[in-house]
Amino acid sequence: DIVMTQSPRSLPVTPGEPASISCRSSQSLLSSNGYNYLDWYLQKPGQSPQLLIYLASNRASGVPDRFSGSGSGTDFTLKISRVEAEDVGVYYCMHVPLFTFGPGTKVEIK
Amino acid sequence: QLQLQESGPGLVKPSETLALTCTVSGDSIKSSAYYWGWIRRTPGMGLEWIGSIYYSGNTYYTPSLKSRVTISVDTSKNTFSLKLSSVTAADTAVYYCARHTSRSSPWYRGVDVWGQGTTVTVSS
Numbered sequence: 001d002i003v004m005t006q007s008p009r010s011l012p013v014t015p016g017e018p019a020s021i022s023c024r025s026s027q028s029l030l031s032s033n034g035y036n037y038l039d040w041y042l043q044k045p046g047q048s049p050q051l052l053i054y055l056a057s058n059r060a061s062g063v064p065d066r067f068s069g070s071g072s073g074t075d076f077t078l079k080i081s082r083v084e085a086e087d088v089g090v091y092y093c094m095h096v097p098l099f100t101f102g103p104g105t106k107v108e109i110k
Numbered sequence: 111q112l113q114l115q116e117s118g119p120g121l122v123k124p125s126e127t128l129a130l131t132c133t134v135s136g137d138s139i140k141s142s143a144y145y146w147g148w149i150r151r152t153p154g155m156g157l158e159w160i161g162s163i164y165y166s167g168n169t170y171y172t173p174s175l176k177s178r179v180t181i182s183v184d185t186s187k188n189t190f191s192l193k194l195s196s197v198t199a200a201d202t203a204v205y206y207c208a209r210h211t212s213r214s215s216p217w218y219r220g221v222d223v224w225g226q227g228t229t230v231t232v233s234s
Binding site for chain 2: 039099103
Protein backbone atom coordinates (compact mmCIF):
# COMPACT_ATOMS: atom_id res chain seq x y z
CA ASP A 1 0.00 0.00 0.00
CA ILE A 2 1.04 3.54 -0.69
CA VAL A 3 1.79 5.55 2.44
CA MET A 4 1.82 9.33 2.31
CA THR A 5 3.32 11.20 5.25
CA GLN A 6 3.38 14.89 5.98
CA SER A 7 5.38 16.97 8.41
CA PRO A 8 4.82 18.83 10.50
CA ARG A 9 1.26 17.82 11.36
CA SER A 10 0.66 21.15 13.02
CA LEU A 11 2.27 24.42 11.99
CA PRO A 12 1.78 27.69 13.90
CA VAL A 13 2.72 30.55 11.62
CA THR A 14 3.30 34.28 11.88
CA PRO A 15 1.74 36.48 9.16
CA GLY A 16 4.40 37.77 6.81
CA GLU A 17 6.77 34.93 7.59
CA PRO A 18 7.52 31.96 5.30
CA ALA A 19 6.19 28.47 5.92
CA SER A 20 7.03 25.05 4.56
CA ILE A 21 5.28 21.65 4.58
CA SER A 22 6.92 18.38 3.64
CA CYS A 23 5.23 15.40 1.98
CA ARG A 24 6.79 12.02 1.47
CA SER A 25 5.50 9.05 -0.52
CA SER A 26 6.46 5.43 0.06
CA GLN A 27 6.72 5.01 -3.71
CA SER A 28 8.17 7.27 -6.36
CA LEU A 29 5.69 9.58 -8.05
CA LEU A 30 8.01 10.30 -10.97
CA SER A 31 6.40 8.99 -14.12
CA SER A 32 8.21 7.83 -17.24
CA ASN A 33 6.89 10.96 -18.93
CA GLY A 34 8.97 13.09 -16.56
CA TYR A 35 6.09 14.41 -14.49
CA ASN A 36 5.70 13.97 -10.73
CA TYR A 37 2.07 13.07 -10.05
CA LEU A 38 1.54 14.85 -6.75
CA ASP A 39 -1.01 17.52 -5.83
CA TRP A 40 -1.42 19.92 -2.94
CA TYR A 41 -4.83 20.96 -1.58
CA LEU A 42 -5.95 23.39 1.09
CA GLN A 43 -9.15 22.97 3.06
CA LYS A 44 -10.02 26.21 4.77
CA PRO A 45 -12.36 26.13 7.77
CA GLY A 46 -15.93 25.52 6.66
CA GLN A 47 -15.00 25.17 2.99
CA SER A 48 -14.41 22.43 0.46
CA PRO A 49 -10.83 21.50 -0.41
CA GLN A 50 -9.27 23.65 -3.10
CA LEU A 51 -6.50 22.78 -5.51
CA LEU A 52 -3.25 24.68 -4.98
CA ILE A 53 -0.59 22.77 -6.90
CA TYR A 54 -0.75 19.96 -9.47
CA LEU A 55 2.05 17.85 -10.94
CA ALA A 56 4.20 18.83 -7.96
CA SER A 57 5.05 22.35 -9.06
CA ASN A 58 2.25 23.85 -11.16
CA ARG A 59 0.07 26.46 -9.48
CA ALA A 60 -3.62 26.07 -10.18
CA SER A 61 -5.58 28.89 -11.72
CA GLY A 62 -6.16 31.75 -9.31
CA VAL A 63 -3.66 30.54 -6.70
CA PRO A 64 -1.46 33.37 -5.39
CA ASP A 65 2.20 33.18 -6.38
CA ARG A 66 3.26 33.08 -2.73
CA PHE A 67 2.46 29.36 -2.97
CA SER A 68 5.04 27.13 -4.64
CA GLY A 69 5.59 23.41 -4.92
CA SER A 70 8.81 21.50 -5.48
CA GLY A 71 10.33 18.06 -5.23
CA SER A 72 10.63 14.86 -7.19
CA GLY A 73 10.38 11.13 -6.70
CA THR A 74 9.32 10.60 -3.11
CA ASP A 75 9.99 13.94 -1.42
CA PHE A 76 7.98 17.09 -1.99
CA THR A 77 7.59 20.49 -0.39
CA LEU A 78 4.92 23.17 -0.37
CA LYS A 79 6.20 26.62 0.48
CA ILE A 80 4.35 29.80 1.34
CA SER A 81 6.68 32.73 0.88
CA ARG A 82 4.77 35.10 3.16
CA VAL A 83 1.87 33.67 5.11
CA GLU A 84 -1.37 35.59 5.18
CA ALA A 85 -4.22 35.15 7.66
CA GLU A 86 -6.41 33.65 4.92
CA ASP A 87 -3.95 30.77 4.47
CA VAL A 88 -5.08 28.98 7.63
CA GLY A 89 -6.56 25.53 7.22
CA VAL A 90 -5.48 21.97 6.61
CA TYR A 91 -3.04 21.27 3.78
CA TYR A 92 -3.05 17.87 2.10
CA CYS A 93 -0.72 16.32 -0.42
CA MET A 94 -2.20 13.69 -2.71
CA HIS A 95 -0.62 10.74 -4.54
CA VAL A 96 -2.36 11.19 -7.87
CA PRO A 97 -2.21 7.74 -9.43
CA LEU A 98 -3.95 6.10 -6.48
CA PHE A 99 -5.72 9.20 -5.19
CA THR A 100 -4.20 8.73 -1.75
CA PHE A 101 -4.13 11.77 0.50
CA GLY A 102 -1.57 12.53 3.15
CA PRO A 103 -2.80 12.93 6.74
CA GLY A 104 -2.86 16.71 6.53
CA THR A 105 -0.98 19.61 8.10
CA LYS A 106 -2.98 22.09 10.13
CA VAL A 107 -1.75 25.64 9.67
CA GLU A 108 -2.87 28.22 12.18
CA ILE A 109 -1.84 31.73 13.12
CA LYS A 110 0.32 32.05 16.21
CA GLN B 111 -19.15 28.60 -14.44
CA LEU B 112 -19.07 24.94 -13.52
CA GLN B 113 -20.79 24.02 -10.28
CA LEU B 114 -21.24 20.70 -8.52
CA GLN B 115 -23.98 20.10 -5.96
CA GLU B 116 -24.35 17.02 -3.78
CA SER B 117 -27.78 15.84 -2.63
CA GLY B 118 -29.15 12.97 -0.62
CA PRO B 119 -30.22 11.88 2.87
CA GLY B 120 -28.25 13.27 5.77
CA LEU B 121 -29.01 10.29 7.99
CA VAL B 122 -28.61 6.62 7.11
CA LYS B 123 -29.17 3.60 9.36
CA PRO B 124 -26.39 1.10 9.96
CA SER B 125 -26.29 -1.77 7.44
CA GLU B 126 -28.31 0.24 4.91
CA THR B 127 -27.13 1.82 1.65
CA LEU B 128 -25.97 5.41 1.44
CA ALA B 129 -27.03 7.05 -1.82
CA LEU B 130 -25.91 10.49 -3.03
CA THR B 131 -26.22 12.35 -6.31
CA CYS B 132 -24.02 15.08 -7.73
CA THR B 133 -25.64 17.51 -10.16
CA VAL B 134 -23.29 19.15 -12.64
CA SER B 135 -24.24 22.60 -13.93
CA GLY B 136 -22.41 24.93 -16.25
CA ASP B 137 -20.86 22.21 -18.39
CA SER B 138 -21.71 18.83 -19.86
CA ILE B 139 -20.79 15.74 -17.91
CA LYS B 140 -19.96 14.25 -21.31
CA SER B 141 -16.90 16.47 -21.67
CA SER B 142 -14.18 14.15 -22.91
CA ALA B 143 -11.52 15.83 -20.79
CA TYR B 144 -12.93 15.09 -17.37
CA TYR B 145 -13.66 12.42 -14.82
CA TRP B 146 -16.11 12.78 -11.96
CA GLY B 147 -15.31 11.61 -8.49
CA TRP B 148 -16.46 11.17 -4.90
CA ILE B 149 -14.29 11.99 -1.89
CA ARG B 150 -15.13 12.01 1.80
CA ARG B 151 -13.68 13.62 4.89
CA THR B 152 -13.98 11.66 8.10
CA PRO B 153 -12.96 12.85 11.56
CA GLY B 154 -10.50 10.03 11.95
CA MET B 155 -9.02 9.56 8.49
CA GLY B 156 -9.01 12.99 6.88
CA LEU B 157 -9.66 13.00 3.13
CA GLU B 158 -10.35 9.68 1.45
CA TRP B 159 -10.96 9.11 -2.25
CA ILE B 160 -13.96 6.84 -2.89
CA GLY B 161 -13.97 6.51 -6.67
CA SER B 162 -14.36 8.15 -10.06
CA ILE B 163 -16.34 7.66 -13.25
CA TYR B 164 -15.99 8.75 -16.86
CA TYR B 165 -19.10 9.67 -18.82
CA SER B 166 -18.78 6.42 -20.77
CA GLY B 167 -19.25 4.51 -17.53
CA ASN B 168 -15.65 3.47 -16.86
CA THR B 169 -15.06 3.50 -13.12
CA TYR B 170 -12.22 3.50 -10.60
CA TYR B 171 -12.85 2.54 -6.97
CA THR B 172 -10.42 2.82 -4.09
CA PRO B 173 -9.49 -0.75 -3.10
CA SER B 174 -10.53 -0.47 0.55
CA LEU B 175 -14.10 0.44 -0.39
CA LYS B 176 -14.44 -1.36 -3.71
CA SER B 177 -16.62 -4.19 -2.42
CA ARG B 178 -19.26 -1.74 -1.16
CA VAL B 179 -19.17 1.08 -3.73
CA THR B 180 -21.05 1.69 -6.94
CA ILE B 181 -20.68 4.92 -8.92
CA SER B 182 -22.93 5.54 -11.90
CA VAL B 183 -23.56 8.34 -14.37
CA ASP B 184 -26.74 9.65 -15.97
CA THR B 185 -25.75 11.78 -18.95
CA SER B 186 -29.36 12.72 -19.70
CA LYS B 187 -29.65 14.41 -16.31
CA ASN B 188 -26.03 15.59 -16.16
CA THR B 189 -25.59 13.81 -12.84
CA PHE B 190 -23.47 11.09 -11.30
CA SER B 191 -24.26 9.08 -8.21
CA LEU B 192 -22.68 7.20 -5.34
CA LYS B 193 -24.01 4.15 -3.56
CA LEU B 194 -22.20 2.76 -0.52
CA SER B 195 -23.68 -0.39 0.93
CA SER B 196 -23.62 -1.92 4.41
CA VAL B 197 -22.72 1.35 6.09
CA THR B 198 -21.43 1.62 9.64
CA ALA B 199 -20.64 4.53 11.91
CA ALA B 200 -17.20 4.65 10.29
CA ASP B 201 -18.87 5.88 7.10
CA THR B 202 -20.10 9.02 8.84
CA ALA B 203 -18.42 11.81 6.90
CA VAL B 204 -18.74 14.87 4.73
CA TYR B 205 -19.07 13.63 1.16
CA TYR B 206 -17.80 15.72 -1.75
CA CYS B 207 -18.20 15.32 -5.47
CA ALA B 208 -15.47 16.70 -7.70
CA ARG B 209 -14.05 16.90 -11.20
CA HIS B 210 -10.61 15.86 -12.37
CA THR B 211 -8.65 15.22 -15.52
CA SER B 212 -7.06 11.90 -16.45
CA ARG B 213 -4.65 10.77 -13.77
CA SER B 214 -2.18 9.25 -16.17
CA SER B 215 -1.86 11.89 -18.84
CA PRO B 216 0.60 14.75 -19.18
CA TRP B 217 -2.48 16.96 -19.33
CA TYR B 218 -3.46 16.18 -15.76
CA ARG B 219 -4.59 19.38 -14.07
CA GLY B 220 -5.66 18.25 -10.61
CA VAL B 221 -9.02 17.96 -8.88
CA ASP B 222 -10.01 21.44 -9.84
CA VAL B 223 -13.71 21.75 -9.03
CA TRP B 224 -15.38 20.55 -5.83
CA GLY B 225 -18.93 20.56 -4.57
CA GLN B 226 -19.74 22.19 -1.25
CA GLY B 227 -20.07 18.81 0.46
CA THR B 228 -22.91 17.08 2.25
CA THR B 229 -22.81 15.61 5.74
CA VAL B 230 -23.98 12.02 6.11
CA THR B 231 -24.42 10.51 9.55
CA VAL B 232 -24.80 6.78 10.06
CA SER B 233 -26.93 6.16 13.11
CA SER B 234 -29.99 4.21 14.17
